[in-house]
Amino acid sequence: MTPRLTPVLEKTLDAIRTHIAAHGRAPTYQELAEAVGCGTTAAYGRVRHLERLRLVRTGQPWAQRSIELVDQPPPRGGDER
Secondary structure (H helix, E strand, O other): OOOOOOHHHHHHHHHHHHHHHHHOOOOOHHHHHHHHOOOHHHHHHHHHHHHHOOOEEEOOOOOOOOEEEOOOOOOOOOOOO
């Protein structure tokens, strides 16, 4: 069951999905902040909230582009044969 999201969290999650679909990788917090119209600290807080709801997961705090969607596997890198 998917939790009900506030419009702000829905917009944030949608921006993450859109960025991954368009670029094949997660946005940085700066890119996410620009996409949703907030500061990087607010973007970080929103991602943490989405993580508590188990909709995203993040790697190490210092790692760029560490946001992963839980409802889909991470994109594969490289050439597989």
